[in-house]
Amino acid sequence: MKVTNIRKTFGGVTALDGVNMEIDKGKMTMLIGPNGSGKTTLINVVSGFYKPDEGQVLFEGRDITGKAPNEVSRQGLIRTFQVPAPFIKLSVMENLLLASEGNPGESFLRAPLRSRWIKKESEIYNRAGRVLELLNLRLPDQLAGELSGGQLKLLEVGRALMTNARMVALDEPASGLNPTLAHKIFEHLDEIKRDFALTLLIIEHRLDIALQYVDYVYAMANGSVISHGKGEEVMNDPKVIEGYLGGTCT
Ligand SMILES: Nc1ncnc2c1ncn2[C@@H]1O[C@H](COP(=O)(O)OP(=O)(O)O)[C@@H](O)[C@H]1O
Ligand SMILES: [Mg+2]
Structure with a gap:
Protein backbone atom coordinates (compact mmCIF):
# COMPACT_ATOMS: atom_id res chain seq x y z
CA MET A 1 0.00 0.00 0.00
CA LYS A 2 1.23 3.46 -0.80
CA VAL A 3 -0.02 6.56 0.99
CA THR A 4 0.94 9.89 -0.52
CA ASN A 5 0.64 13.31 1.06
CA ILE A 6 -2.52 12.57 3.07
CA ARG A 7 -4.09 15.53 4.83
CA LYS A 8 -7.11 15.29 7.07
CA THR A 9 -8.56 18.06 9.19
CA PHE A 10 -11.48 18.14 11.60
CA GLY A 11 -12.65 21.73 11.87
CA GLY A 12 -9.55 23.54 13.05
CA VAL A 13 -7.65 20.39 14.02
CA THR A 14 -5.11 18.99 11.57
CA ALA A 15 -5.12 15.27 12.31
CA LEU A 16 -2.94 14.27 9.34
CA ASP A 17 -0.55 16.80 7.90
CA GLY A 18 0.85 15.33 4.69
CA VAL A 19 1.52 11.69 5.54
CA ASN A 20 3.61 9.48 3.22
CA MET A 21 3.99 5.76 3.80
CA GLU A 22 4.82 2.61 1.94
CA ILE A 23 3.53 -0.55 3.55
CA ASP A 24 5.20 -3.67 2.18
CA LYS A 25 3.09 -6.60 1.06
CA GLY A 26 3.22 -9.62 3.37
CA LYS A 27 4.93 -7.67 6.16
CA MET A 28 3.92 -6.56 9.63
CA THR A 29 4.22 -2.79 9.88
CA MET A 30 3.77 -1.06 13.21
CA LEU A 31 2.46 2.44 13.69
CA ILE A 32 3.58 4.17 16.88
CA GLY A 33 3.22 7.65 18.29
CA PRO A 34 1.89 9.61 21.23
CA ASN A 35 -1.80 10.08 21.94
CA GLY A 36 -3.45 12.26 19.31
CA SER A 37 -0.66 11.89 16.75
CA GLY A 38 -3.07 10.69 14.05
CA LYS A 39 -2.60 6.90 14.07
CA THR A 40 -6.27 5.95 14.24
CA THR A 41 -7.19 8.67 11.74
CA LEU A 42 -4.68 7.22 9.27
CA ILE A 43 -6.23 3.76 9.60
CA ASN A 44 -9.66 5.35 9.14
CA VAL A 45 -8.49 7.08 5.97
CA VAL A 46 -6.89 4.02 4.36
CA SER A 47 -9.87 1.77 5.20
CA GLY A 48 -12.35 4.27 3.77
CA PHE A 49 -13.99 5.48 6.98
CA TYR A 50 -12.73 9.03 6.49
CA LYS A 51 -12.20 10.83 3.22
CA PRO A 52 -8.87 12.67 3.19
CA ASP A 53 -8.85 16.38 2.29
CA GLU A 54 -5.82 15.77 0.11
CA GLY A 55 -3.56 12.95 -0.97
CA GLN A 56 -3.82 9.48 -2.40
CA VAL A 57 -4.09 5.90 -1.16
CA LEU A 58 -2.97 3.16 -3.54
CA PHE A 59 -3.68 -0.47 -2.68
CA GLU A 60 -2.19 -3.15 -4.91
CA GLY A 61 -1.67 -0.44 -7.48
CA ARG A 62 -5.31 0.69 -7.47
CA ASP A 63 -6.41 4.13 -6.35
CA ILE A 64 -8.79 3.58 -3.42
CA THR A 65 -8.74 7.18 -2.15
CA GLY A 66 -12.12 8.21 -0.75
CA LYS A 67 -13.80 4.90 -1.57
CA ALA A 68 -16.44 3.65 0.89
CA PRO A 69 -15.36 1.06 3.50
CA ASN A 70 -17.31 -1.79 1.90
CA GLU A 71 -15.73 -1.04 -1.46
CA VAL A 72 -12.25 -0.94 0.11
CA SER A 73 -12.88 -4.23 1.92
CA ARG A 74 -14.12 -5.79 -1.30
CA GLN A 75 -10.76 -4.88 -2.78
CA GLY A 76 -9.07 -6.79 0.04
CA LEU A 77 -8.23 -4.24 2.76
CA ILE A 78 -10.15 -4.29 6.03
CA ARG A 79 -9.81 -3.08 9.57
CA THR A 80 -10.79 -5.51 12.28
CA PHE A 81 -13.79 -3.68 13.65
CA GLN A 82 -15.37 -3.91 10.20
CA VAL A 83 -16.11 -7.52 10.89
CA PRO A 84 -19.20 -7.20 13.06
CA ARG A 159 -13.06 -13.44 11.92
CA ALA A 160 -11.11 -10.93 9.87
CA LEU A 161 -9.13 -13.85 8.44
CA MET A 162 -12.32 -15.55 7.32
CA THR A 163 -12.86 -12.76 4.82
CA ASN A 164 -10.76 -12.60 1.68
CA ALA A 165 -8.69 -9.71 2.98
CA ARG A 166 -5.08 -9.48 1.88
CA MET A 167 -4.35 -6.58 4.20
CA VAL A 168 -5.71 -6.12 7.72
CA ALA A 169 -5.34 -2.98 9.83
CA LEU A 170 -5.57 -3.48 13.60
CA ASP A 171 -5.94 -0.63 16.06
CA GLU A 172 -4.24 -1.79 19.27
CA PRO A 173 -5.14 -5.48 19.04
CA ALA A 174 -3.44 -6.25 22.35
CA SER A 175 -4.63 -3.25 24.35
CA GLY A 176 -5.67 -4.09 27.88
CA LEU A 177 -3.97 -7.49 27.79
CA ASN A 178 -1.18 -8.49 30.13
CA PRO A 179 2.29 -8.83 28.55
CA THR A 180 2.08 -12.64 28.29
CA LEU A 181 -1.19 -12.50 26.35
CA ALA A 182 0.01 -9.56 24.28
CA HIS A 183 3.07 -11.60 23.23
CA LYS A 184 0.76 -14.47 22.33
CA ILE A 185 -1.33 -12.20 20.11
CA PHE A 186 1.78 -10.95 18.31
CA GLU A 187 3.15 -14.48 17.93
CA HIS A 188 -0.12 -15.57 16.35
CA LEU A 189 -0.22 -12.51 14.11
CA ASP A 190 3.31 -13.27 12.97
CA GLU A 191 2.36 -16.85 12.08
CA ILE A 192 -0.81 -15.74 10.35
CA LYS A 193 1.10 -13.20 8.34
CA ARG A 194 3.29 -15.99 6.96
CA ASP A 195 0.58 -18.57 6.52
CA PHE A 196 -1.89 -16.29 4.75
CA ALA A 197 0.71 -14.03 3.10
CA LEU A 198 -1.11 -11.21 4.84
CA THR A 199 -0.08 -7.57 5.05
CA LEU A 200 -0.59 -6.23 8.56
CA LEU A 201 -0.71 -2.60 9.74
CA ILE A 202 -0.83 -2.51 13.51
CA ILE A 203 -1.07 0.27 16.06
CA GLU A 204 0.56 -0.75 19.33
CA HIS A 205 1.84 1.38 22.16
CA ARG A 206 3.92 -1.15 24.08
CA LEU A 207 6.92 -1.00 21.83
CA ASP A 208 8.95 -3.38 23.98
CA ILE A 209 6.39 -6.10 23.31
CA ALA A 210 5.72 -5.55 19.63
CA LEU A 211 9.23 -4.76 18.48
CA GLN A 212 10.50 -8.30 18.09
CA TYR A 213 7.67 -9.27 15.74
CA VAL A 214 7.41 -6.30 13.41
CA ASP A 215 9.20 -5.93 10.10
CA TYR A 216 8.99 -2.15 9.86
CA VAL A 217 7.97 0.80 12.02
CA TYR A 218 6.46 4.21 11.27
CA ALA A 219 6.54 6.76 14.08
CA MET A 220 4.09 9.65 14.00
CA ALA A 221 3.79 12.88 15.95
CA ASN A 222 1.36 15.74 15.39
CA GLY A 223 -0.09 14.27 12.22
CA SER A 224 3.26 13.65 10.51
CA VAL A 225 5.68 10.77 10.11
CA ILE A 226 8.76 11.71 12.15
CA SER A 227 10.76 8.52 11.61
CA HIS A 228 10.54 5.17 9.86
CA GLY A 229 12.72 2.12 9.43
CA LYS A 230 13.55 -1.14 11.16
CA GLY A 231 12.36 -1.30 14.76
CA GLU A 232 15.72 -0.69 16.41
CA GLU A 233 16.54 2.27 14.17
CA VAL A 234 13.25 4.00 14.90
CA MET A 235 13.45 3.30 18.62
CA ASN A 236 16.90 4.84 18.81
CA ASP A 237 15.96 7.88 16.75
CA PRO A 238 16.29 10.95 19.03
CA LYS A 239 13.16 12.47 17.46
CA VAL A 240 11.14 9.44 18.53
CA ILE A 241 12.61 9.34 22.02
CA GLU A 242 11.84 13.03 22.41
CA GLY A 243 8.31 12.56 21.06
CA TYR A 244 7.62 9.85 23.57
CA LEU A 245 9.11 11.65 26.54
CA GLY A 246 7.36 14.85 25.60
CA GLY A 247 3.89 13.37 25.19
CA THR A 248 1.61 10.74 26.60
CA CYS A 249 2.10 7.40 24.95
CA THR A 250 -0.98 5.61 23.73
N1 LIG B 1 -13.85 12.29 14.33
C1 LIG B 1 -13.06 13.26 14.78
N2 LIG B 1 -13.55 14.51 14.99
C2 LIG B 1 -12.76 15.50 15.44
N3 LIG B 1 -11.47 15.36 15.73
C3 LIG B 1 -10.92 14.13 15.57
C4 LIG B 1 -11.69 13.03 15.09
N4 LIG B 1 -10.87 11.93 15.01
C5 LIG B 1 -9.67 12.36 15.42
N5 LIG B 1 -9.69 13.66 15.76
C6 LIG B 1 -8.53 14.45 16.23
O1 LIG B 1 -7.45 14.17 15.38
C7 LIG B 1 -6.24 14.06 16.13
C8 LIG B 1 -5.63 12.69 15.90
O2 LIG B 1 -6.44 11.71 16.56
P1 LIG B 1 -6.21 10.15 16.43
O3 LIG B 1 -6.01 9.79 15.01
O4 LIG B 1 -7.31 9.47 17.15
O5 LIG B 1 -4.84 9.96 17.23
P2 LIG B 1 -4.17 8.63 17.82
O6 LIG B 1 -4.91 7.44 17.31
O7 LIG B 1 -2.76 8.70 17.35
O8 LIG B 1 -4.26 8.77 19.31
C9 LIG B 1 -6.61 14.36 17.57
O9 LIG B 1 -6.36 15.71 17.81
C10 LIG B 1 -8.08 14.05 17.61
O10 LIG B 1 -8.72 14.80 18.62
MG1 LIG C 1 -5.87 5.88 18.34
Missing part, protein backbone atom coordinates in the same frame (compact mmCIF):
# COMPACT_ATOMS: atom_id res chain seq x y z
CA ALA A 85 -18.71 -7.92 16.76
CA PRO A 86 -18.91 -11.60 17.69
CA PHE A 87 -22.30 -13.04 18.46
CA ILE A 88 -21.94 -13.92 22.11
CA LYS A 89 -24.63 -16.58 22.00
CA LEU A 90 -23.03 -18.43 19.11
CA SER A 91 -20.04 -20.73 19.29
CA VAL A 92 -16.54 -19.80 18.20
CA MET A 93 -16.90 -21.96 15.07
CA GLU A 94 -20.27 -20.44 14.18
CA ASN A 95 -18.80 -16.96 14.54
CA LEU A 96 -16.01 -17.83 12.11
CA LEU A 97 -18.38 -19.35 9.58
CA LEU A 98 -20.65 -16.32 9.68
CA ALA A 99 -17.73 -13.93 9.18
CA SER A 100 -16.68 -15.59 5.94
CA GLU A 101 -17.70 -14.04 2.71
CA GLY A 102 -20.15 -16.35 1.11
CA ASN A 103 -20.81 -18.13 4.40
CA PRO A 104 -22.67 -21.42 3.98
CA GLY A 105 -26.10 -19.86 4.26
CA GLU A 106 -25.28 -17.16 1.74
CA SER A 107 -23.62 -19.45 -0.78
CA PHE A 108 -26.57 -21.83 -0.58
CA LEU A 109 -28.80 -19.08 -1.88
CA ARG A 110 -26.38 -18.18 -4.64
CA ALA A 111 -25.10 -21.53 -5.83
CA PRO A 112 -27.32 -23.06 -8.47
CA LEU A 113 -25.83 -26.49 -7.92
CA ARG A 114 -25.88 -28.39 -4.66
CA SER A 115 -22.47 -29.92 -5.36
CA ARG A 116 -20.94 -26.50 -5.81
CA TRP A 117 -22.45 -25.36 -2.55
CA ILE A 118 -21.06 -28.37 -0.69
CA LYS A 119 -17.59 -27.76 -2.10
CA LYS A 120 -17.71 -24.11 -1.06
CA GLU A 121 -18.96 -25.07 2.36
CA SER A 122 -16.16 -27.53 2.98
CA GLU A 123 -13.60 -24.93 1.90
CA ILE A 124 -15.02 -22.53 4.47
CA TYR A 125 -14.89 -25.20 7.20
CA ASN A 126 -11.30 -25.99 6.32
CA ARG A 127 -10.31 -22.37 6.50
CA ALA A 128 -12.04 -21.99 9.87
CA GLY A 129 -10.18 -25.03 11.17
CA ARG A 130 -6.86 -23.60 10.03
CA VAL A 131 -7.64 -20.22 11.60
CA LEU A 132 -8.50 -21.87 14.93
CA GLU A 133 -5.29 -23.82 14.89
CA LEU A 134 -3.17 -20.80 14.06
CA LEU A 135 -4.75 -18.73 16.78
CA ASN A 136 -4.47 -21.66 19.17
CA LEU A 137 -8.16 -21.16 19.87
CA ARG A 138 -9.06 -24.80 20.14
CA LEU A 139 -12.53 -24.22 21.47
CA PRO A 140 -14.76 -24.42 18.41
CA ASP A 141 -17.85 -25.22 20.47
CA GLN A 142 -17.34 -22.69 23.23
CA LEU A 143 -19.81 -19.80 23.23
CA ALA A 144 -18.13 -16.53 22.29
CA GLY A 145 -19.71 -14.97 25.39
CA GLU A 146 -17.71 -17.34 27.58
CA LEU A 147 -14.29 -16.46 26.17
CA SER A 148 -11.71 -14.44 28.09
CA GLY A 149 -10.81 -10.93 26.89
CA GLY A 150 -7.66 -12.20 25.16
CA GLN A 151 -9.51 -15.03 23.44
CA LEU A 152 -12.15 -12.58 22.22
CA LYS A 153 -9.42 -10.47 20.61
CA LEU A 154 -8.08 -13.57 18.91
CA LEU A 155 -11.57 -14.42 17.71
CA GLU A 156 -11.87 -10.93 16.26
CA VAL A 157 -8.63 -11.44 14.33
CA GLY A 158 -9.84 -14.88 13.29
Whole structure:
Protein backbone atom coordinates (compact mmCIF):
# COMPACT_ATOMS: atom_id res chain seq x y z
CA MET A 1 0.00 0.00 0.00
CA LYS A 2 1.23 3.46 -0.80
CA VAL A 3 -0.02 6.56 0.99
CA THR A 4 0.94 9.89 -0.52
CA ASN A 5 0.64 13.31 1.06
CA ILE A 6 -2.52 12.57 3.07
CA ARG A 7 -4.09 15.53 4.83
CA LYS A 8 -7.11 15.29 7.07
CA THR A 9 -8.56 18.06 9.19
CA PHE A 10 -11.48 18.14 11.60
CA GLY A 11 -12.65 21.73 11.87
CA GLY A 12 -9.55 23.54 13.05
CA VAL A 13 -7.65 20.39 14.02
CA THR A 14 -5.11 18.99 11.57
CA ALA A 15 -5.12 15.27 12.31
CA LEU A 16 -2.94 14.27 9.34
CA ASP A 17 -0.55 16.80 7.90
CA GLY A 18 0.85 15.33 4.69
CA VAL A 19 1.52 11.69 5.54
CA ASN A 20 3.61 9.48 3.22
CA MET A 21 3.99 5.76 3.80
CA GLU A 22 4.82 2.61 1.94
CA ILE A 23 3.53 -0.55 3.55
CA ASP A 24 5.20 -3.67 2.18
CA LYS A 25 3.09 -6.60 1.06
CA GLY A 26 3.22 -9.62 3.37
CA LYS A 27 4.93 -7.67 6.16
CA MET A 28 3.92 -6.56 9.63
CA THR A 29 4.22 -2.79 9.88
CA MET A 30 3.77 -1.06 13.21
CA LEU A 31 2.46 2.44 13.69
CA ILE A 32 3.58 4.17 16.88
CA GLY A 33 3.22 7.65 18.29
CA PRO A 34 1.89 9.61 21.23
CA ASN A 35 -1.80 10.08 21.94
CA GLY A 36 -3.45 12.26 19.31
CA SER A 37 -0.66 11.89 16.75
CA GLY A 38 -3.07 10.69 14.05
CA LYS A 39 -2.60 6.90 14.07
CA THR A 40 -6.27 5.95 14.24
CA THR A 41 -7.19 8.67 11.74
CA LEU A 42 -4.68 7.22 9.27
CA ILE A 43 -6.23 3.76 9.60
CA ASN A 44 -9.66 5.35 9.14
CA VAL A 45 -8.49 7.08 5.97
CA VAL A 46 -6.89 4.02 4.36
CA SER A 47 -9.87 1.77 5.20
CA GLY A 48 -12.35 4.27 3.77
CA PHE A 49 -13.99 5.48 6.98
CA TYR A 50 -12.73 9.03 6.49
CA LYS A 51 -12.20 10.83 3.22
CA PRO A 52 -8.87 12.67 3.19
CA ASP A 53 -8.85 16.38 2.29
CA GLU A 54 -5.82 15.77 0.11
CA GLY A 55 -3.56 12.95 -0.97
CA GLN A 56 -3.82 9.48 -2.40
CA VAL A 57 -4.09 5.90 -1.16
CA LEU A 58 -2.97 3.16 -3.54
CA PHE A 59 -3.68 -0.47 -2.68
CA GLU A 60 -2.19 -3.15 -4.91
CA GLY A 61 -1.67 -0.44 -7.48
CA ARG A 62 -5.31 0.69 -7.47
CA ASP A 63 -6.41 4.13 -6.35
CA ILE A 64 -8.79 3.58 -3.42
CA THR A 65 -8.74 7.18 -2.15
CA GLY A 66 -12.12 8.21 -0.75
CA LYS A 67 -13.80 4.90 -1.57
CA ALA A 68 -16.44 3.65 0.89
CA PRO A 69 -15.36 1.06 3.50
CA ASN A 70 -17.31 -1.79 1.90
CA GLU A 71 -15.73 -1.04 -1.46
CA VAL A 72 -12.25 -0.94 0.11
CA SER A 73 -12.88 -4.23 1.92
CA ARG A 74 -14.12 -5.79 -1.30
CA GLN A 75 -10.76 -4.88 -2.78
CA GLY A 76 -9.07 -6.79 0.04
CA LEU A 77 -8.23 -4.24 2.76
CA ILE A 78 -10.15 -4.29 6.03
CA ARG A 79 -9.81 -3.08 9.57
CA THR A 80 -10.79 -5.51 12.28
CA PHE A 81 -13.79 -3.68 13.65
CA GLN A 82 -15.37 -3.91 10.20
CA VAL A 83 -16.11 -7.52 10.89
CA PRO A 84 -19.20 -7.20 13.06
CA ALA A 85 -18.71 -7.92 16.76
CA PRO A 86 -18.91 -11.60 17.69
CA PHE A 87 -22.30 -13.04 18.46
CA ILE A 88 -21.94 -13.92 22.11
CA LYS A 89 -24.63 -16.58 22.00
CA LEU A 90 -23.03 -18.43 19.11
CA SER A 91 -20.04 -20.73 19.29
CA VAL A 92 -16.54 -19.80 18.20
CA MET A 93 -16.90 -21.96 15.07
CA GLU A 94 -20.27 -20.44 14.18
CA ASN A 95 -18.80 -16.96 14.54
CA LEU A 96 -16.01 -17.83 12.11
CA LEU A 97 -18.38 -19.35 9.58
CA LEU A 98 -20.65 -16.32 9.68
CA ALA A 99 -17.73 -13.93 9.18
CA SER A 100 -16.68 -15.59 5.94
CA GLU A 101 -17.70 -14.04 2.71
CA GLY A 102 -20.15 -16.35 1.11
CA ASN A 103 -20.81 -18.13 4.40
CA PRO A 104 -22.67 -21.42 3.98
CA GLY A 105 -26.10 -19.86 4.26
CA GLU A 106 -25.28 -17.16 1.74
CA SER A 107 -23.62 -19.45 -0.78
CA PHE A 108 -26.57 -21.83 -0.58
CA LEU A 109 -28.80 -19.08 -1.88
CA ARG A 110 -26.38 -18.18 -4.64
CA ALA A 111 -25.10 -21.53 -5.83
CA PRO A 112 -27.32 -23.06 -8.47
CA LEU A 113 -25.83 -26.49 -7.92
CA ARG A 114 -25.88 -28.39 -4.66
CA SER A 115 -22.47 -29.92 -5.36
CA ARG A 116 -20.94 -26.50 -5.81
CA TRP A 117 -22.45 -25.36 -2.55
CA ILE A 118 -21.06 -28.37 -0.69
CA LYS A 119 -17.59 -27.76 -2.10
CA LYS A 120 -17.71 -24.11 -1.06
CA GLU A 121 -18.96 -25.07 2.36
CA SER A 122 -16.16 -27.53 2.98
CA GLU A 123 -13.60 -24.93 1.90
CA ILE A 124 -15.02 -22.53 4.47
CA TYR A 125 -14.89 -25.20 7.20
CA ASN A 126 -11.30 -25.99 6.32
CA ARG A 127 -10.31 -22.37 6.50
CA ALA A 128 -12.04 -21.99 9.87
CA GLY A 129 -10.18 -25.03 11.17
CA ARG A 130 -6.86 -23.60 10.03
CA VAL A 131 -7.64 -20.22 11.60
CA LEU A 132 -8.50 -21.87 14.93
CA GLU A 133 -5.29 -23.82 14.89
CA LEU A 134 -3.17 -20.80 14.06
CA LEU A 135 -4.75 -18.73 16.78
CA ASN A 136 -4.47 -21.66 19.17
CA LEU A 137 -8.16 -21.16 19.87
CA ARG A 138 -9.06 -24.80 20.14
CA LEU A 139 -12.53 -24.22 21.47
CA PRO A 140 -14.76 -24.42 18.41
CA ASP A 141 -17.85 -25.22 20.47
CA GLN A 142 -17.34 -22.69 23.23
CA LEU A 143 -19.81 -19.80 23.23
CA ALA A 144 -18.13 -16.53 22.29
CA GLY A 145 -19.71 -14.97 25.39
CA GLU A 146 -17.71 -17.34 27.58
CA LEU A 147 -14.29 -16.46 26.17
CA SER A 148 -11.71 -14.44 28.09
CA GLY A 149 -10.81 -10.93 26.89
CA GLY A 150 -7.66 -12.20 25.16
CA GLN A 151 -9.51 -15.03 23.44
CA LEU A 152 -12.15 -12.58 22.22
CA LYS A 153 -9.42 -10.47 20.61
CA LEU A 154 -8.08 -13.57 18.91
CA LEU A 155 -11.57 -14.42 17.71
CA GLU A 156 -11.87 -10.93 16.26
CA VAL A 157 -8.63 -11.44 14.33
CA GLY A 158 -9.84 -14.88 13.29
CA ARG A 159 -13.06 -13.44 11.92
CA ALA A 160 -11.11 -10.93 9.87
CA LEU A 161 -9.13 -13.85 8.44
CA MET A 162 -12.32 -15.55 7.32
CA THR A 163 -12.86 -12.76 4.82
CA ASN A 164 -10.76 -12.60 1.68
CA ALA A 165 -8.69 -9.71 2.98
CA ARG A 166 -5.08 -9.48 1.88
CA MET A 167 -4.35 -6.58 4.20
CA VAL A 168 -5.71 -6.12 7.72
CA ALA A 169 -5.34 -2.98 9.83
CA LEU A 170 -5.57 -3.48 13.60
CA ASP A 171 -5.94 -0.63 16.06
CA GLU A 172 -4.24 -1.79 19.27
CA PRO A 173 -5.14 -5.48 19.04
CA ALA A 174 -3.44 -6.25 22.35
CA SER A 175 -4.63 -3.25 24.35
CA GLY A 176 -5.67 -4.09 27.88
CA LEU A 177 -3.97 -7.49 27.79
CA ASN A 178 -1.18 -8.49 30.13
CA PRO A 179 2.29 -8.83 28.55
CA THR A 180 2.08 -12.64 28.29
CA LEU A 181 -1.19 -12.50 26.35
CA ALA A 182 0.01 -9.56 24.28
CA HIS A 183 3.07 -11.60 23.23
CA LYS A 184 0.76 -14.47 22.33
CA ILE A 185 -1.33 -12.20 20.11
CA PHE A 186 1.78 -10.95 18.31
CA GLU A 187 3.15 -14.48 17.93
CA HIS A 188 -0.12 -15.57 16.35
CA LEU A 189 -0.22 -12.51 14.11
CA ASP A 190 3.31 -13.27 12.97
CA GLU A 191 2.36 -16.85 12.08
CA ILE A 192 -0.81 -15.74 10.35
CA LYS A 193 1.10 -13.20 8.34
CA ARG A 194 3.29 -15.99 6.96
CA ASP A 195 0.58 -18.57 6.52
CA PHE A 196 -1.89 -16.29 4.75
CA ALA A 197 0.71 -14.03 3.10
CA LEU A 198 -1.11 -11.21 4.84
CA THR A 199 -0.08 -7.57 5.05
CA LEU A 200 -0.59 -6.23 8.56
CA LEU A 201 -0.71 -2.60 9.74
CA ILE A 202 -0.83 -2.51 13.51
CA ILE A 203 -1.07 0.27 16.06
CA GLU A 204 0.56 -0.75 19.33
CA HIS A 205 1.84 1.38 22.16
CA ARG A 206 3.92 -1.15 24.08
CA LEU A 207 6.92 -1.00 21.83
CA ASP A 208 8.95 -3.38 23.98
CA ILE A 209 6.39 -6.10 23.31
CA ALA A 210 5.72 -5.55 19.63
CA LEU A 211 9.23 -4.76 18.48
CA GLN A 212 10.50 -8.30 18.09
CA TYR A 213 7.67 -9.27 15.74
CA VAL A 214 7.41 -6.30 13.41
CA ASP A 215 9.20 -5.93 10.10
CA TYR A 216 8.99 -2.15 9.86
CA VAL A 217 7.97 0.80 12.02
CA TYR A 218 6.46 4.21 11.27
CA ALA A 219 6.54 6.76 14.08
CA MET A 220 4.09 9.65 14.00
CA ALA A 221 3.79 12.88 15.95
CA ASN A 222 1.36 15.74 15.39
CA GLY A 223 -0.09 14.27 12.22
CA SER A 224 3.26 13.65 10.51
CA VAL A 225 5.68 10.77 10.11
CA ILE A 226 8.76 11.71 12.15
CA SER A 227 10.76 8.52 11.61
CA HIS A 228 10.54 5.17 9.86
CA GLY A 229 12.72 2.12 9.43
CA LYS A 230 13.55 -1.14 11.16
CA GLY A 231 12.36 -1.30 14.76
CA GLU A 232 15.72 -0.69 16.41
CA GLU A 233 16.54 2.27 14.17
CA VAL A 234 13.25 4.00 14.90
CA MET A 235 13.45 3.30 18.62
CA ASN A 236 16.90 4.84 18.81
CA ASP A 237 15.96 7.88 16.75
CA PRO A 238 16.29 10.95 19.03
CA LYS A 239 13.16 12.47 17.46
CA VAL A 240 11.14 9.44 18.53
CA ILE A 241 12.61 9.34 22.02
CA GLU A 242 11.84 13.03 22.41
CA GLY A 243 8.31 12.56 21.06
CA TYR A 244 7.62 9.85 23.57
CA LEU A 245 9.11 11.65 26.54
CA GLY A 246 7.36 14.85 25.60
CA GLY A 247 3.89 13.37 25.19
CA THR A 248 1.61 10.74 26.60
CA CYS A 249 2.10 7.40 24.95
CA THR A 250 -0.98 5.61 23.73
N1 LIG B 1 -13.85 12.29 14.33
C1 LIG B 1 -13.06 13.26 14.78
N2 LIG B 1 -13.55 14.51 14.99
C2 LIG B 1 -12.76 15.50 15.44
N3 LIG B 1 -11.47 15.36 15.73
C3 LIG B 1 -10.92 14.13 15.57
C4 LIG B 1 -11.69 13.03 15.09
N4 LIG B 1 -10.87 11.93 15.01
C5 LIG B 1 -9.67 12.36 15.42
N5 LIG B 1 -9.69 13.66 15.76
C6 LIG B 1 -8.53 14.45 16.23
O1 LIG B 1 -7.45 14.17 15.38
C7 LIG B 1 -6.24 14.06 16.13
C8 LIG B 1 -5.63 12.69 15.90
O2 LIG B 1 -6.44 11.71 16.56
P1 LIG B 1 -6.21 10.15 16.43
O3 LIG B 1 -6.01 9.79 15.01
O4 LIG B 1 -7.31 9.47 17.15
O5 LIG B 1 -4.84 9.96 17.23
P2 LIG B 1 -4.17 8.63 17.82
O6 LIG B 1 -4.91 7.44 17.31
O7 LIG B 1 -2.76 8.70 17.35
O8 LIG B 1 -4.26 8.77 19.31
C9 LIG B 1 -6.61 14.36 17.57
O9 LIG B 1 -6.36 15.71 17.81
C10 LIG B 1 -8.08 14.05 17.61
O10 LIG B 1 -8.72 14.80 18.62
MG1 LIG C 1 -5.87 5.88 18.34
